[in-house]
Amino acid sequence: MTDSPLARGLAVTVKVPATTANLGPGFDTLGLALSLYDELTVTVRDEPGSTVTVVGVGAGEVPTDDDNLVVRAIRHVFDAYGVPSPGLDLVARNAIPHGRGLGSSGAAIVSGIMAAKGLLESIVDIDSRALLALATDLEGHPDNVAPALFGGLTIAWTGVDGPQYKKLMVHRGVSPLICVPESTMSTALARSLRPASVPHEDAIFNVSRSALLIAALIQSPELLLAATEDRLHQSYRAAAMPGTDSLITELRSHGLAAVVSGAGPSILVLCSDPAQRLEAAAVVAAHPATRWESLMLAVDFKGATVNAHPAGALA
Known part of the structure; x- marks a missing residue:
């Protein structure tokens, strides 16, 4: 007892x-x-x-x-x-x-x-x-x-x-796609790959993109590609997640707002509407390097x- x-x-x-x-x-x-x-x-x-x-x-x-x-x-x-x-x-x-x-x-x-x-x-x-x-x-x-x-x-x-x-509240057109690989990633390892400091211009770059991202998510989904650019963390972790980096590069070359989800190695694609999400899923399915599970989720x-x-x- x-x-x-x-x-x-x-x-x-x-x-x-x-x-x-x-x-x-x-x-x-x-x-x-x-x-x-x-x-x-x-x-x-x-x-x-x-x-x-x-x-x-x-x-x-x-x-x-x-x-x-x-x-x-x-x-x-x-x-x-x-x-x-x-x-x-x-x-x-x-x-x-x-x-x-x-x-x-x-x-x-x-x-x-x-x-x-x-x-x-x-x-x-x-x-x-x-x-x-x-x-x-x-x-x-x-x-x-x-x-x-x-x-x-x-x-x-x-x-x-x-x-x-x-x-x-997120704009009703925003349609998330999550791409999940078979591999895993330690959050502690991902955090350890960040530098202790970044160039001043990179910090300014991310401040502007973060502000733009809020506007894109709640009001203007057509701005998501530009709004999801980053110079603070993703490039430093890329070598530890080559499959993730390769697919993000491919998706963004198609005009799709792909980023690392959290510490990775999953990928988040913030699509501006359901039709664009189908396009993103097709790009993922055709990507030859790694097997990915595509999850079409709502917010x-x-x-x-x-x-x-x-x-x-x-x-």
Whole structure:
């Protein structure tokens, strides 16, 4: 038995979208939620500790006990509010690819944060600012967790009051295509390839493109190709992802706004309409160097959701 105030059998269900960060020039700042989801069920039990059942992506690979990232995120919230953690049974149904720049670790963290929010609903009120701060504690920076939490296009930054975000609605014509390779990429490795400083003109270049990208995404999709140019990070990582670099070059030569998705090696193509997305998919299918899975996704505008179920309701 645990000394948790939560009733045995209390359960929550959580749904969290994949994300793509950076979007070209918006390094560590811009993120977009996508219509590909991890789903989680968490049930309070009498026995201490946690057991995780993973279905889909990550099955047989990720920890299935208290070392699981989702469990650690849940415990982090309980500890933050001084509430004893209960024993937990988790069932994770995962669809977001791991190690491919689609925010899988951010989704795991957000899944745990939202599950804790649902479990603690009758005890503490956790607002959006607190959710972002708790998630950023574990992720390290807010650009992936912000869109996973809140959906849509997010601008994230850290100020004197901690991590902050602004959510924007995306132009209805914008049609994302995600190209997923068989290979993976370590986020830590990708970050290590960046230089400690960049030329002043490159910094100015990215500031202008980031501003233009916001306009392109919310108002003028025809500007997406120019708006997704970058000089801060993608070229430095290219040698570690030659297949990604080759396909991005090919796509952009066809006038398509292709960029590295997050830390890679997946590619995000921000198409101005569904017809252009079909054109992009055809270019990917004809590319000879690497096998890619093309995912035609929508922008998720809802973000993470959680629903609580009384004890025994899911039995």
